[in-house]
Amino acid sequence: MSGKMNMTAGSETSCIVRFTLPLLAGNLLQQTYNVADTMIVGRCLGDSSLAAVGATGSITYLFYALCIGLSIGAGVLISQHFGAGRMDRVRSAIVNSAAVTLIFALIATLPAVLLAKPLLTFLGVKAKLIARSVTYMRIATAGTVCIAAYNWINSVMRALGDTKTPLIFLGVSTVLNVGLDLLFVIVFGMGVGGAAFATVLAQGVSAASCIIYCFKTNADIRPSRDELHTDPQLMKKCVTFGLPIAAQNGLVCISMIALQSVTNGFSESVMAAYTASMRIEQLVQQPYISLNAAVSAFTGQNIGAGKQERAVRGMKSALKIGSVFGTVMFILFLLFGRSIVGIFVTGKQTIAIGALALIITGCCYIPLGAIHIVRGFLNGTGDTGFALVNGLTEVVCRIGFSLLLTRIPFISWRGIWITTSITWVATAAVCIIRYKNGKWRLKSVAGQ
Numbered sequence: 001m002s003g004k005m006n007m008t009a010g011s012e013t014s015c016i017v018r019f020t021l022p023l024l025a026g027n028l029l030q031q032t033y034n035v036a037d038t039m040i041v042g043r044c045l046g047d048s049s050l051a052a053v054g055a056t057g058s059i060t061y062l063f064y065a066l067c068i069g070l071s072i073g074a075g076v077l078i079s080q081h082f083g084a085g086r087m088d089r090v091r092s093a094i095v096n097s098a099a100v101t102l103i104f105a106l107i108a109t110l111p112a113v114l115l116a117k118p119l120l121t122f123l124g125v126k127a128k129l130i131a132r133s134v135t136y137m138r139i140a141t142a143g144t145v146c147i148a149a150y151n152w153i154n155s156v157m158r159a160l161g162d163t164k165t166p167l168i169f170l171g172v173s174t175v176l177n178v179g180l181d182l183l184f185v186i187v188f189g190m191g192v193g194g195a196a197f198a199t200v201l202a203q204g205v206s207a208a209s210c211i212i213y214c215f216k217t218n219a220d221i222r223p224s225r226d227e228l229h230t231d232p233q234l235m236k237k238c239v240t241f242g243l244p245i246a247a248q249n250g251l252v253c254i255s256m257i258a259l260q261s262v263t264n265g266f267s268e269s270v271m272a273a274y275t276a277s278m279r280i281e282q283l284v285q286q287p288y289i290s291l292n293a294a295v296s297a298f299t300g301q302n303i304g305a306g307k308q309e310r311a312v313r314g315m316k317s318a319l320k321i322g323s324v325f326g327t328v329m330f331i332l333f334l335l336f337g338r339s340i341v342g343i344f345v346t347g348k349q350t351i352a353i354g355a356l357a358l359i360i361t362g363c364c365y366i367p368l369g370a371i372h373i374v375r376g377f378l379n380g381t382g383d384t385g386f387a388l389v390n391g392l393t394e395v396v397c398r399i400g401f402s403l404l405l406t407r408i409p410f411i412s413w414r415g416i417w418i419t420t421s422i423t424w425v426a427t428a429a430v431c432i433i434r435y436k437n438g439k440w441r442l443k444s445v446a447g448q
Contacts, residue, residue, distance in 0.1 A: 004218070005161025007298045008083055008305040012314040016294050017321070022163035023290035026170045031283060033174040040181045041195050049192050052132035055125045056140065058257045062250050063112040063141050067105050067148035069246025069387075072296070074101070075155035076241050076379055077234075079300025082160055086304075091223045094156055096234040100242070105148035112141035123257075136192045143200025149207035157214060158297050160221070165214060173206035244387040245379065251391030255398035255423075262402045263416050270413045273353035276344035277417070280358065287325055288369050291318050292376035299380025308441060315377040322369030330362040357417040364421040367428035374431040382443035386434050393430050397423035 007015040042050040074097030081089035116137040117130065125133050150173070154166045180202055184194030215222045263274045295318045302311040333340065333355075341354035371390075378386055401422050405415025434440070 006083075007161055007301045007314075008307055008310070012298070012310060013317040013321075016291070016298055016314055016318055019161065019163055019294040019297065020287075020290045022167045023158075023293055024287055026163070026167045027286040027290055028283075029167075029170055029174050031286065033177055036178050037181060037195065037199070040178070040185055041192065044185050045191060048129060049132060052125075052129040053136050053192055053195065055120065055123070055129060055133045056137040058253050058260075059119055059123060060112075060137055060140050061253050063108045063144060064147055065249035065253065066108050066243075066246040067101060067144060068151050069244070069249055070097070070101050070104055070238060070242035071148070071151040071155040072245045072379065073097075073240070073242025073384055074152065074238050075159040075296065076300050076382055076384060077237060078156060078159035079297050079380065080304035080382065083301030083304025084306075087220050088227075090160075091221055091227050092231060092234055093238075094221060095223050095228060096231055097156075097238045098152060099230050100235050100238040101148050101152045102145065105145045109141060109144045112144065113138050116141070132192045136196045139193050139196035140200065143196075143204065146200050146204035146207055149211065150203045153207055153210045153214060156221075157210075158293055159300060160218075161297060161301065163294075166210065169206045169210040169213075172209065173202050176205060177202035241382065241384045244385045248387035248391035251388075251395045255395040258395075258399045259402050259416065259419065262406055265406075266413045266416075269347060269350045269353055270416070272345050272347065272350045273341070273357055274416060276341050276350070276354045277357040277361070279344060280340060281361065284329055284365065285368070285372075288322060288372040291322055291369070292372040294318065295373050295376035296380040299377050300382075303381050311377070311380070315373060318373045318376075319370060322373055323366050326365030326369050329365055330359075333358040333362040353413070356414070360414065360417040361420050361424075364424045367424045370428040371424060371431055374428070374435055378431070378434060378440055381440040383434070383440040389434075390427060390430060393427045394423055397426050 005015070005019065007019065041053055074093065077093040077097065078090055081087075081093055117134045120130060120133050120137065154170075157163070157166050177198055180198035181195055184190045184198050188194060190197065260274075263271055295315055298314045299311040302308070302314065337355035337358045338351050341351045341358065345351060345354065375387070375390060378384070398419060401419040402415060405411050405418055406413065408415065411418065
């Protein structure tokens with residue numbers, strides 16, 4: 001397939017930009033779906049049903065995080081072997097990472113389904129919402145295998161430098177998802193369960209289609225019958241690389257739950273401003289998330305090819321791109337913050353709080369970009385174990401500073417967003433220190 005990209009030659013900046021743009025388009029497409037899904041549930045089923053769905057978000061993601069982390073770990077292995085020109089090892093990594101992903105998806109599914117009600121009760125979901133929340137969570141997590149397969153094939157193709165093919169199937173998934181939402185929720189009247197089933201089914205169809213297409217059109221990555229066997233050592237590497245990233249995702253999720261809990265102690269205006277600022281932040285982070293994946297794949301291929309300094313130059317190019325983007329966004333928020341927040345909320349006080357929030361966090365978008373980019377670089381080198389340290393840093397900072405700063409009278413609710421900024425700066429510093437100590441130079445697995 002022409003979509004594969006060997007990033008071990010040519011302009012580093014050009015490679016990263018060409019890789020990033022389809023990723024960014026896909027991430028923005030996903031955000032568009034999220035907005036559409038929210039509108040369908042909120043407008044067709046009401047605010048209480050939307051609240052019931054929203055209450056499951058963080059805990060459901062905790063179960064998805066394991067499979068997502070494992071798929072990223074698999075991508076590191078595949079990209080390094082691809083960069084080294086070891087297609088036999090690429091095929092072996094594909095087979096074994098698929099086995100690991102399937103096993104862990106099945107393991108995660110059972111407790112997620114069985115413990116849905118006690119977990120949501122523990123998180124304080126209101127009694128009038130609990131039944132709908134449990135229904136949504138059980139259906140959503142029962143389809144963990146579909147979510148895992150979808151993320152796995154995306155990681156495989158991205159590791160090979162192909163971001164266009166996943167974008168095409170993401171587009172199919174998005175359209176299908178919205179269509180199934182309308183069918184199950186409105187036509188069949190299946191309520192929040194219909195929304196969950198639509199997501200799982202769309203992801204499953206997209207994953208299966210993408211897997212079939214990729215292996216039919218890429219003969220060099222299609223395993224032969226003799227290669228369809230597991231290798232305990234390679235499976236162990238998939239787990240070793242993936243689990244720290246999964247743990248990091250889970251820890252970040254826990255830290256956000258804690259910050260939300262602190263926010264809930266303030267007025268409705270503060271809570272609404274926080275919700276609006278989070279939605280805006282999700283959009284702002286999409287270029288950084290895309291750069292993270294691009295730098296990870298670029299680094300993996302070049303580390304595999306023995307081109308460490310080229311990998312470093314690629315990371316520095318991405319940091320420049322991230323810095324320019326962060327500066328532009330801060331200026332926009334400084335000038336038009338009120339208008340941007342006003343898209344999501346209407347209250348004057350809420351808009352004023354939200355606009356100040358964007359300025360507080362916007363001044364730290366450059367460190368935020370550094371987190372994503374340096375983290376992507378370290379993952380690409382094989383230094384994925386550091387992800388756990390990164391996650392712990394975010395937990396300690398978000399919980400510690402939010403509890404401290406919001407109790408200082410003249411800071412009060414402002415401490416919510418000051419905490420976010422401090423967390424980004426501290427986490428970026430930890431990432432840079434890790435890069436500077438050079439341990440990543442010893443983590444390559446391509447020659448093993």
